Amino acid sequence: DTAVSQTPKYLVTQMGNDKSIKCEQNLGHDTMYWYKQDSKKFLKIMFSYNNKELIINETVPNRFSPKSPDKAHLNLHINSLELGDSAVYFCASSQVFMWATYNEQFFGPGTRLTVL
Amino acid sequence: KNEVEQSPQNLTAQEGEFITINCSYSVGISALHWLQQHPGGGIVSLFMLSSGKKKHGRLIATINIQEKHSSLHITASHPRDSAVYICAVTSITGNQFYFGTGTSLTVIP
Numbered sequence: 001d002t003a004v005s006q007t008p009k010y011l012v013t014q015m016g017n018d019k020s021i022k023c024e025q026n027l028g029h030d031t032m033y034w035y036k037q038d039s040k041k042f043l044k045i046m047f048s049y050n051n052k053e054l055i056i057n058e059t060v061p062n063r064f065s066p067k068s069p070d071k072a073h074l075n076l077h078i079n080s081l082e083l084g085d086s087a088v089y090f091c092a093s094s095q096v097f098m099w100a101t102y103n104e105q106f107f108g109p110g111t112r113l114t115v116l
Numbered sequence: 117k118n119e120v121e122q123s124p125q126n127l128t129a130q131e132g133e134f135i136t137i138n139c140s141y142s143v144g145i146s147a148l149h150w151l152q153q154h155p156g157g158g159i160v161s162l163f164m165l166s167s168g169k170k171k172h173g174r175l176i177a178t179i180n181i182q183e184k185h186s187s188l189h190i191t192a193s194h195p196r197d198s199a200v201y202i203c204a205v206t207s208i209t210g211n212q213f214y215f216g217t218g219t220s221l222t223v224i225p
Contacts, residue, residue: 041153041200043215055211090159107159 003027004108006091012114013081020067021076021111023091031097032074033105034066035090043090049074050097078113086115119143122203122216129223135190137219139203142184146210150177150188151202153218159202162188193223 031050048055091108163177179186203216
């Protein structure tokens with residue numbers, strides 16, 4: 001059973017479109033995350049979210065919004081896609097909120113977004 | 117300047133060699149993490165540590181808090197170790213994460 005799954009695996013779209021990436025975890029974790037990995041393989045956190053608190057990285061444009069219908073899902077919505085949004089997006093989850101020595105993160109397989 | 121710096125950026129080794137990847141950071145941290153990203157893209161957490169040393173199989177991670185430095189060692193390297201190794205730190209407040217740019221390791225048979 002896949003612990004953290006993402007769909008789609010690949011997403012190719014035109015500039016200006018609105019798209020969503022779905023993430024689901026079956027680990028019973030309280031916290032989920034979205035990361036962006038650019039073409040140079042540099043990872044950057046976008047959001048941390050549990051049912052009580054959303055922490056947004058202040059550098060993330062407000063075109064990006066996380067939506068959590070329940071504890072097991074955290075979807076990423078992107079409005080008005082731009083060329084610079086092309087990247088691999090990773091979802092992750094952990095037992096509790098905060099990334100500490102006792103709180104391992106489990107990553108999804110990634111979604112490669114290409115904006116044309 | 118990035119809060120987390122790794123060296124080397126790229127590393128090629130012969131099978132069986134001892135490998136060291138270095139990570140230096142400039143912020144106060146509560147934990148340091150080593151991640152492995154395979155060529156297929158998947159990311160797994162290798163180690164989380166805040167002091168001393170941890171060992172898992174052929175992998176050893178050390179951290180020196182005073183020097184703000186960590187090393188990841190791979191003993192008896194194997195081609196299946198070929199991957200990108202990423203160092204990341206959790207801020208002292210626990211809610212900021214910073215990543216290194218990764219070290220791309222290729223182990224040649």
